[in-house]
Amino acid sequence: MTNAAIIGGFFGDEAKSRITNYLAPNFKFIVRFNGSSNSGHTFYYHDKKIVRHLLPSADFSYNNYAFLSSNMVINPEELLQEVKDTEYMFPDVAKSIIVDPNAFVITAKHLEEDKKNIIEFGSTGKGVGCAYRDKINRCGIRINDLLKDNNEVIIALKNLGVRFETALSLYNDFEKFSILFEGAQSVLLDINFGTYPYVTSSECTLGGIFNSGFAAFMPSIVYGITKAYSTRVGKGPFPTEIFDESAEQLRKLGSEYGATTGRPRRVGWLDLPALDYAHKLGGFTDLIITKLDVLNGYKEIPVCIAYKKTITDQQDFFNAEPQFITLPGWNNSKDKVQIKPFINYIQNYMGCPIKYVSCGVNQGDILAW
Ligand code: IMP
Ligand code: MG
Numbered sequence: 088m089t090n091a092a093i094i095g096g097f098f099g100d101e102a103k104s105r106i107t108n109y110l111a112p113n114f115k116f117i118v119r120f121n122g123s124s125n126s127g128h129t130f131y132y133h134d135k136k137i138v139r140h141l142l143p144s145a146d147f148s149y150n151n152y153a154f155l156s157s158n159m160v161i162n163p164e165e166l167l168q169e170v171k172d173t174e175y176m177f178p179d180v181a182k183s184i185i186v187d188p189n190a191f192v193i194t195a196k197h198l199e200e201d202k203k204n205i206i207e208f209g210s211t212g213k214g215v216g217c218a219y220r221d222k223i224n225r226c227g228i229r230i231n232d233l234l235k236d237n238n239e240v241i242i243a244l245k246n247l248g249v250r251f252e253t254a255l256s257l258y259n260d261f262e263k264f265s266i267l268f269e270g271a272q273s274v275l276l277d278i279n280f281g282t283y284p285y286v287t288s289s290e291c292t293l294g295g296i297f298n299s300g301f302a303a304f305m306p307s308i309v310y311g312i313t314k315a316y317s318t319r320v321g322k323g324p325f326p327t328e329i330f331d332e333s334a335e336q337l338r339k340l341g342s343e344y345g346a347t348t349g350r351p352r353r354v355g356w357l358d359l360p361a362l363d364y365a366h367k368l369g370g371f372t373d374l375i376i377t378k379l380d381v382l383n384g385y386k387e388i389p390v391c392i393a394y395k396k397t398i399t400d401q402q403d404f405f406n407a408e409p410q411f412i413t414l415p416g417w418n419n420s421k422d423k424v425q426i427k428p429f430i431n432y433i434q435n436y437m438g439c440p441i442k443y444v445s446c447g448v449n450q451g452d453i454l455a456w
Contacts, residue, residue, distance in 0.1 A: 088265040090114075091308035094292060095273025096365040098319035100343075100352065101312040102377035104128030104144035105445060107269045109453050115264030117145035118154045121295035122271035122287060123193060123218070124165045125211040127346025131448040135176070138346050141166050142184065143269045147177040156299035157189035157254065158289065160218035161230060162198075163240040170247060181248035187300070188231040188251045193218040208285055209321025211347050216288035254300030261304050268296050268306055274365035275404075282404050285323025292369050310442065311371030313362055314378045315388070315429070318352040320345045326407040327355035327391045341381040356389040358409065359436050364398050366439055374437060376430065377445040379420035380452070387413040388429060392436065420446040423454065430456060 091110070095101045108130045111117055124140035131137070132146070141161060145151040155161065166186070173180045197214030204210035204217075221227040233241045234251060245251070254261070270291050275281050277291040289295060296305060316337060319325045329337070334354050337343070343352040365371070382388055395408040414432055417425035426444065434441045441456045 088263070089308065090266040090268070090304055090306040091310065092268040092270065092293065092296060092306040093310050093312060094270045094369045094371065095276075096311040096313040096362050096369065096371070096374075097273050097317050097358070098275050098325070099126070099272045100318055100320070100346075101273065101314050102130075102445060103270065103312045104139065105130040105377065105448070106310065106312055106375055106443070106453070107144035107267065108132065108146055109450065110267060111144065111146040111151050112149040113265070114151065114267040116152045116154050116261065116266045117143040118156055118266055118268045118296075118299070118301070119143040119271065120156045120158050120268050120299045120301070121289040121291055123160045123213055123215045124162060125213045125215045125287060125347060126271035128271070129346045132176070134449075137176070139169065139173075140347065141169050142173060145183070147173070147180050147183055151183065153184050154254075154257075155184070155186045155190060156301075157187040158295050158299040160191045160193050160215055160222070161186070162193040162214065163230070163233065163238065163244070167240050167243055170244065170249060174247075179248065181244070184248075185250045185252050185257070186230060186244075187253050188229065188234055189253055190230050191218055191222045191227040192230060192233060194228065197221070209323070213347070219288040258303075261301070266301070266304055266306075268301070270295065274369045275361065280368045280401060282323045282401055285321065307372070309370050309372045310375050311362075311366055311369055311373070311439070312375050312377060313357070314341075315376055315382050316341070316357055316378070317355050318343050319355075320348070320350055320352045324404040324407065325353055325355055326361065326394065326404060326409045327358040328353055329355050337381070341378060356391060356411065357433075358391045359433065360391065360394050360398055360407075360409075361404070363437060366437055371439055373442040374433070374439050375443045375445070376433065376441060379417075379426060379444055380446045382416060383420055384418055385416035388416050389413050390432070420444075421452070421454070
């Protein structure tokens with residue numbers, strides 16, 4: 088079976104979930120392999136805006152199974168709420184949701200402790216880093232422990248139909264059917280490869296898949312996702328950031344406000360040296376460019392094509408001096424002739440095929456390239 092992965096090429100919020108949801112009908116299992124409710128995955132489904140935090144962006148009308156892997160950390164109350172919210176649109180959805188009981192739990196103590204990370208790192212305050220810390224420190228609590236204790240939230244999830252089964256117990260199914268892995272956050276927020284210490288606490292790259300019990304089912308297609316411009320929430324270096332009124336304009340046009348915290352996102356231009364870094368460390372086989380429609384009407388589009396010093400280390404992002412060119416803009420991103428110079432430039436620069444471009448929020452707005 089051909090398995091595929093969706094990986095963020097920047098600082099999160101590349102519209103990954105829209106691509107996951109679009110591709111989901113081709114796969115049996117949609118697997119979330121890292122992070123937690125720190126992510127806000129927003130997409131439109133038949134004109135309705137959907138925001139998911141813990142559940143992968145599966146399209147449940149196609150009978151997909153959503154699997155929450157052992158490499159995640161999970162706040163059970165939030166999961167229960169999200170399952171109930173999802174049932175409004177997909178009755179009985181709980182029966183399509185499988186949680187690996189080896190995942191670790193976010194507790195009330197973690198939520199309290201994470202408050203200081205909101206100030207220090209711009210964290211989302213969801214307790215994620217604190218839960219991973221306790222996992223590594225060998226004092227974490229697993230979903231399995233809550234199952235044994237007949238925890239009432241876990242029982243409520245079970246009563247709705249959610250299954251608690253390890254990746255190992257599903258090995259035969261994973262062998263038979265195809266899997267789409269949905270990454271949360273991105274290479275530049277990855278605990279190993281991101282702009283440390285301004286990173287999230289999980290493995291947002293293929294390592295997160297490997298360490299979720301899927302070593303035997305690694306994806307042969309790895310889609311790296313980037314917007315036609317870039318954004319970042321929280322603190323940390325952002326070489327192509329813009330600040331003047333053009334930033335406010337771009338933020339408004341792209342609705343760049345955090346789906347989890349509502350914070351205005353920092354905005355900037357597309358950064359090809361950073362995308363190249365993400366491509367090489369993320370193992371992208373293909374690229375997908377999203378939100379081209381946001382730039383409709385821009386006559387010229389600045390793009391960073393080099394830093395004064397070549398990046399060889401994540402710390403190089405802290406004092407990067409970006410060098411820009413401008414590429415011709417477009418009035419209508421759905422007109423392939425108009426966007427071709429921009430897309431072709433990126434494709435040639437990256438040496439990686441661009442598979443799809445996304446030019447709006449509806450299903451028909453994703454174009455094969
Ligand atoms: P934490 O993951 O909540 O600890 O936050 C650490 C950093 O990652 C902060 O800068 C957050 O804004 C950022 N972050 C975490 N999750 C996401 C996401 O889904 N999209 C974008 N940024 C995120
Ligand atoms: Mg997001």
